[in-house]
Amino acid sequence: MPTRNKIRLPSMTPGTSRSIAWLRFGHAGARPKVYIQAAIHANELPGAMALHHLMPMLAKADGASRMRGEVIVVPTVNPIGQSQLVGNNHLGRYDLLSRDNFNRNWLDLSGAVAERVGRRLSRDRAANVDLIRKAAVAALKAMEPANELQTMRVEILKLSIDADVVLDLHCDMHAALHLFTAAPDLEGAAQELAAELGVEATLYNEPFAQALTFSGVNGALWPRLAALFPDAAIPQACFSSTVELRSQHDVNHELGASDAANLYRYLVRRGVVAGRAGPLPRLKSAPTPISGMDVGYCPLPGFIVYRLDAGAKLKRGDVVCEIIDPADPRGPKARTAMVSRTDGVLFSRKRDGGLAWPGMVAYRIAGAKPLAHRLGMSGLDD
Numbered sequence: 001m002p003t004r005n006k007i008r009l010p011s012m013t014p015g016t017s018r019s020i021a022w023l024r025f026g027h028a029g030a031r032p033k034v035y036i037q038a039a040i041h042a043n044e045l046p047g048a049m050a051l052h053h054l055m056p057m058l059a060k061a062d063g064a065s066r067m068r069g070e071v072i073v074v075p076t077v078n079p080i081g082q083s084q085l086v087g088n089n090h091l092g093r094y095d096l097l098s099r100d101n102f103n104r105n106w107l108d109l110s111g112a113v114a115e116r117v118g119r120r121l122s123r124d125r126a127a128n129v130d131l132i133r134k135a136a137v138a139a140l141k142a143m144e145p146a147n148e149l150q151t152m153r154v155e156i157l158k159l160s161i162d163a164d165v166v167l168d169l170h171c172d173m174h175a176a177l178h179l180f181t182a183a184p185d186l187e188g189a190a191q192e193l194a195a196e197l198g199v200e201a202t203l204y205n206e207p208f209a210q211a212l213t214f215s216g217v218n219g220a221l222w223p224r225l226a227a228l229f230p231d232a233a234i235p236q237a238c239f240s241s242t243v244e245l246r247s248q249h250d251v252n253h254e255l256g257a258s259d260a261a262n263l264y265r266y267l268v269r270r271g272v273v274a275g276r277a278g279p280l281p282r283l284k285s286a287p288t289p290i291s292g293m294d295v296g297y298c299p300l301p302g303f304i305v306y307r308l309d310a311g312a313k314l315k316r317g318d319v320v321c322e323i324i325d326p327a328d329p330r331g332p333k334a335r336t337a338m339v340s341r342t343d344g345v346l347f348s349r350k351r352d353g354g355l356a357w358p359g360m361v362a363y364r365i366a367g368a369k370p371l372a373h374r375l376g377m378s379g380l381d382d
């Protein structure tokens with residue numbers, strides 16, 4: 001059976017305290033090690049639903065001695081965000097105290113690891129992986145986080161930083177199933193996950209994720225160190241991905257059970273759980289670079305209404321949505337159309353009828369061709 005564990009976070013105000021529950025399936029130290037968390041953006045709960053259905057499957061495998069590797073599950077990783085109820089709204093994306101996005105400013109450990117083991121790195125890939133993982137955990141143990149949020153980041157990274165696979169489950173406001181990864185992971189691990197989950201779009205960062213998202217810092221530790229030590233043999237030892245499980249309201253037993261079944265088959269295919277995964281489903285659409293992602297920024301204020309649903313395939317010039325000036329009496333002339341600047345998949349958008357303001361992101365489209373206005377833009381947009 002899984003072991004149940006708790007991370008206690010330091011109290012921030014007199015009389016309050018929070019903790020993070022996490023579970024281990026299989027044996028500590030067994031490989032491959034997979035780390036899966038949900039709800040770092042605390043109001044994104046489709047991942048928690050998938051894990052709700054996945055955990056009994058893992059417990060059953062564990063009970064039948066079918067766990068080959070280790071799986072760490074953190075069903076709701078962010079108790080700070082869970083507690084942010086304001087006027088009957090759950091505000092889970094930004095820390096109300098620091099206004100920090102909960103999925104930014106995770107720790108880039110490459111400097112601390114370089115300092116600890118730089119001189120001992122060699123041409124031996126396996127030895128380097130072992131050295132780097134231990135140094136990363138040691139660097140985290142040496143840290144003295146000052147508050148609850150920093151403690152959460154340090155303690156969670158201690159669980160994930162030495163994993164072979166890190167999956168961070170999110171969702172968008174109104175979206176098709178998609179995932180973010182990095183170019184080094186594309187062949188093999190990422191495409192396998194994309195095919196197994198049946199995603200509508202796979203977006204990859206090049207050469208790796210620059211943004212300090214949770215998934216970003218876990219995966220990018222390796223190429224960052226490889227760049228610092230070009231003579232050492234440093235492989236991409238961790239495959240990390242931000243998985244966007246559709247829309248915030250896409251939480252039901254059918255989706256939860258099918259996502260869990262797909263994740264379980266992925267674990268079987270990766271050799272974490274014994275069994276037969278069967279043939280890999282076909283990838284629904286080819287992976288596309290972040291530089292080819294068209295991001296629609298609202299040009300003016302009003303309210304928004306969409307012409308296309310999430311998951312729609314569209315062509316350059318197609319109208320995605322309109323911003324309506326509520327006080328303009330001219331009917332159709334009161335509408336400002338926003339059009340796609342690429343051919344691709346509309347994988348994320350907002351809800352119909354919301355307020356729109358200048359600069360607000362109205363949609364994202366996965367396109368194959370790098371776009372001039374996107375080149376040089378940094379990575380993940382979960």
Ligand SMILES: [Zn+2]
Pocket residue numbers: 041044103170171382
């Ligand atoms: Zn998110």
